[in-house]
Amino acid sequence: MTTGTHVARSVTSQGHYAGSVSRFLAYAIDITVSSAVFALALAAISYVAKVVTGHDVSWNKGNAVVAAVFVAWEFLYFGYSWAASGKTFGMAVLGIRVVMADGTTIEPRRGALRALVFPLSFLLCGLGFLGILVQRERRALHDLIAGTAVIYAWDARAARLRFLARAAEPTVSRPVRGPGQQRPEGGDVKRDHQD
């Protein structure tokens, strides 16, 4: 199936409940980005500490403080993103958004609550995520607790237009002709440029 067909189908999916693949990819991007930012921050702190104290500072993965700060950072990353705009960086890339269960804009406190209960879906051996596949509204456990849902929110109509434009670009420069009119000399603009 071509990308064009997918884009055409996506136009009618706007506002629909987002599926498992889009949500998983968004989460994978988020966890990569947030972990990378955290690692960079640790490296920066280590560098500054070394410059100031003259001693090497290394971070042990098993360090409880580092683990606690990492958990706090993840909560801040997801919680703030959902509370402020209903989407994280990964969700923005995949074009999905968290809304209230009825489809209205998410309330900030619901965004924060969603981030708080998000780990529950992991703690139950990942069963909390099963809701995305089997629940009628594709809501995971943390969605059900926080009263939220995830929808497609990207402008697929504009994407469809861009796709059509790209597909038509080599020939669109010919002028509109009536039924009886002949093709003008020289063909399309691209050929004119080559000549």
Next chain:
Amino acid sequence: MTDPFETLAEHVAERVLDLIVHALDVNALLRKVDVNALLDRVDVTALLDRADVNALLDRVDVDALLSRVDVNDLMRRVDMDTLVEQTDLGAVIARSSGGAASEALDAARSQAVGLDQFIDRWMQRALRRKHPAPSAPPALRIGRVG
């Protein structure tokens, strides 16, 4: 002082005219009129020259007119495929919004939606649902097309 005979004559004339008008079959008369021949004799250009189009347009309440037009419905009726194919619109859009990044993003998103729908179809079959699940939250279902 008016002549009594003159007054009488005026009354008689008015009465006669009334009788004639009542007796006339106006519809039959209009059927006999060759409207096309009549219009051929009208110099439309000269007529338009005499009309003050600007004054006419000044009297039109464009806002009220536009408020009565359902632009969204109008846009839904536009066949974008044909429009882009038949005009330079495609080239303009491609040049103004095109980019490798946006192309990749469009492709990734649409592929993900395609996979979502594929998995969803199989899950619906596996779960043997008799009634289709709602596709969107209530607030986003109202007034949707497609």
